Amino acid sequence: MKKLKLSLCQMKVVDDKDANISKAVEMIYKSSKNNADVVALPEMFNCPYDNSKFHSYAEDLENGETIQAIRKAAKDLNICVIAGSIPERSEGKVYNTCVVIDSKGNIIGRHRKVHLFDVNIPGKIVFRESDTLCPGKDITVVDPGICKIGIAICYDVRFPEMFRLMALMGAQIVVIPANFNMTTGPLHWELLMRARAVDNQIFIAAVSSARDEKAHYVAYGNSMVADPFGNVLGRLEAEEDILLVDLDLSEINRIRNELPLLEHRREDIYEAYQTEKDTN
Numbered sequence: 380m381k382k383l384k385l386s387l388c389q390m391k392v393v394d395d396k397d398a399n400i401s402k403a404v405e406m407i408y409k410s411s412k413n414n415a416d417v418v419a420l421p422e423m424f425n426c427p428y429d430n431s432k433f434h435s436y437a438e439d440l441e442n443g444e445t446i447q448a449i450r451k452a453a454k455d456l457n458i459c460v461i462a463g464s465i466p467e468r469s470e471g472k473v474y475n476t477c478v479v480i481d482s483k484g485n486i487i488g489r490h491r492k493v494h495l496f497d498v499n500i501p502g503k504i505v506f507r508e509s510d511t512l513c514p515g516k517d518i519t520v521v522d523p524g525i526c527k528i529g530i531a532i533c534y535d536v537r538f539p540e541m542f543r544l545m546a547l548m549g550a551q552i553v554v555i556p557a558n559f560n561m562t563t564g565p566l567h568w569e570l571l572m573r574a575r576a577v578d579n580q581i582f583i584a585a586v587s588s589a590r591d592e593k594a595h596y597v598a599y600g601n602s603m604v605a606d607p608f609g610n611v612l613g614r615l616e617a618e619e620d621i622l623l624v625d626l627d628l629s630e631i632n633r634i635r636n637e638l639p640l641l642e643h644r645r646e647d648i649y650e651a652y653q654t655e656k657d658t659n
Contacts, residue, residue, distance in 0.1 A: 382627050382628065383525055384416050384625050385416070385417050385625075387621070388407070388410065389586065389618075390402050390619055391591055392421070392594075396426065403425070407452045408456065415458065415623060416525055417525060419463065420462055420463030420586065421588040422532055423464055423475070426465060428588070433512060434511060446480075449462045454482075458482055459479070459480065461477065461556070462477060463477060463586065464476055474515060477530050487522075488519055490515065492514065492534070493517070493531075493538075494514070494538055495512060496533065500562055504560055506560075506596070508534075518548065520549060529550030529552070530553070532555065536555055536575060539574075542581075545581075552583075554585075555584065558598045561597050564598075564599025568585070568603075569601070569611070569614075575605075579607075580607040580640060582605070582607060585602060585603055586622075589618055589620070601616065602614070602615045604626070606626075607635075
């Protein structure tokens with residue numbers, strides 16, 4: 380498929396799992412009515428982004444009510460869903476996990492957030508995901524039969540090495556369920572999304588929760604899509620809404636032919652410096 384319609388569901392997340400699941404399913408149905416091929420949900424879409432909530436909201440991926448509901452919607456609507464992320468319980472640990480579901484309702488991929496959000500900006504924000512969550516260790520690229528899609532979660536976007544690996548693995552789009560905050564969002568959100576798109580000449584789609592000024596953690600919102608040349612193809616503001624964007628995947632090859640960044644990499648130099656570093 381050279382062209383596809385992508386839907387980013389910027390939903391308002393509340394302290395009620397059933398209400399969040401219902402809202403997510405409702406937005407998937409609305410996306411389907413607008414002929415979306417792929418639908419993406421935000422980070423922690425079934426749970427407030429709050430360390431005190433992660434354990435109580437956590438569930439098994441295969442049998443938990445959240446993913447079961449999303450799988451049913453995907454199958455009923457014949458649509459691919461990037462199921463944002465939820466707190467996943469596995470072997471006594473909790474992860475921040477995104478599940479990719481194909482149009483037949485099958486789980487075809489899972490990405491556990493690799494880089495945990497542990498920050499302390501005095502007077503502005505303190506948050507330590509590692510107090511409750513465990514990190515993943517995989518680079519995730521899936522192929523639901525539409526195109527190759529890479530998955531990263533929020534803070535992962537700050538680590539360009541991860542995105543280069545996904546691009547080399549063939550990812551044409553990287554979907555980033557995220558919840559930037561009101562400190563980092565205004566300065567870094569668009570900058571990082573456009574940079575990762577330009578670095579790797581791929582589409583970047585970042586989907587946030589809607590902003591709730593009364594929440595423990597106030598999300599920035601501003602879900603957006605950047606193309607392989609760094610253009611912003613669409614962007615929301617703070618409120619709950621759905622962003623629908625048409626992507627022309629042939630733009631990737633066109634831009635890479637005009638500006639062949641990946642071909643111009645000097646792996647011989649990079650490897651030589653790394654070898655020298657390792658031996659010193």
